[in-house]
Amino acid sequence: MTTVPLFTAHNGFALPAIGLGTYRLDGDAGADAVAAGIGAGYRLVDTAFNYENEGSVGRGVAASGTPRGDLHLIHWPNPSQDEYVQAWAALVDAQSRGVVRQIGVSNFLPEHLERSERETGVRPVVNQIEVHPYFPQEEQLAYHREQGILTEAWSPIGRGEDLLEEAVVGEVAAAHGITAAQAVLAWHVARGTVAIPKASSLEHQAANLAAAEIVLDDAEVAAITALGRPDGRLFDGDPRTHEES
Numbered sequence: 001m002t003t004v005p006l007f008t009a010h011n012g013f014a015l016p017a018i019g020l021g022t023y024r025l026d027g028d029a030g031a032d033a034v035a036a037g038i039g040a041g042y043r044l045v046d047t048a049f050n051y052e053n054e055g056s057v058g059r060g061v062a063a064s065g066t067p068r069g070d071l072h073l074i075h076w077p078n079p080s081q082d083e084y085v086q087a088w089a090a091l092v093d094a095q096s097r098g099v100v101r102q103i104g105v106s107n108f109l110p111e112h113l114e115r116s117e118r119e120t121g122v123r124p125v126v127n128q129i130e131v132h133p134y135f136p137q138e139e140q141l142a143y144h145r146e147q148g149i150l151t152e153a154w155s156p157i158g159r160g161e162d163l164l165e166e167a168v169v170g171e172v173a174a175a176h177g178i179t180a181a182q183a184v185l186a187w188h189v190a191r192g193t194v195a196i197p198k199a200s201s202l203e204h205q206a207a208n209l210a211a212a213e214i215v216l217d218d219a220e221v222a223a224i225t226a227l228g229r230p231d232g233r234l235f236d237g238d239p240r241t242h243e244e245s
């Protein structure tokens with residue numbers, strides 16, 4: 001089984017470098033896909049209120065037979081943009097009552113992180129944001145690193161589209177005898193970012209997890225990062241306006 005590196009936050013909490021995204025994994029097929037992913041070795045599963053698939057994820061977790069305590073199940077509620085501080089305070093309260101083990105945020109800019117911590121005294125362990133080679137987010141990653149906040153990358157392989165056809169990605173993949181998706185995931189691992197690729201087939205799930213063991217050199221990482229551009233977001237996911245759907 002793949003050995004997946006762990007990345008550690010400011011409070012010692014660690015997450016595996018690669019987890020399973022579940023957007024559009026729903027119904028019985030979704031439950032089967034989640035169970036298969038956990039069977040293949042995933043220990044981090046990401047879901048959200050808006051995906052309306054908590055039932056499928058829950059059934060998949062149960063069917064996997066893996067003890068709940070061995071898994072990191074990340075679930076995102078959906079507060080509106082202007083309620084983020086109250087939402088964070090509610091999570092702080094839930095954690096203090098032992099309802100959840102660790103608490104983090106998604107699509108927070110540094111100013112949101114600073115205000116949330118200032119008003120509650122508690123720093124998130126993770127911030128899930130859009131990161132892929134078209135949008136490498138160097139500055140925000142540096143800020144997270146400084147604060148000990150883990151970065152979790154959403155749409156890490158660019159939704160499996162144009163990014164995987166890029167020549168530089170193909171060159172890195174060929175040099176290692178791996179696929180384009182694996183090259184991009186190895187790029188995330190090299191940058192210390194937790195990636196949560198969504199994959200419905202066991203073939204893609206296993207290949208994506210195996211990328212956790214692939215080591216790219218600095219020049220390969222830099223060559224892939226050079227695909228970045230200021231307007232590299234895949235869709236209008238700007239945190240000032242984006243609400244996940």
Ligand SMILES: NC(=O)c1ccc[n+]([C@@H]2O[C@H](COP(=O)([O-])OP(=O)(O)OC[C@H]3O[C@@H](n4cnc5c(N)ncnc54)[C@H](OP(=O)(O)O)[C@@H]3O)[C@@H](O)[C@H]2O)c1
Pocket residue numbers: 020021022023024046047106107128129153154155156157158159160161179181182196197198199200201204205207208244
């Ligand atoms: N917080 C937020 O605002 C936010 C926003 C977007 C996403 N997310 C989270 O991030 C997760 C991942 O993002 P995403 O689903 O948008 O995009 P993604 O993970 O970058 O790409 C998923 C697509 O890539 C394909 N794929 C997976 N593995 C592949 C491989 N090895 N080779 C070729 N194609 C492959 C999948 O197809 P198959 O299923 O057919 O394998 C699917 O079409 C989501 O599931 C969700 O949990 C969060």
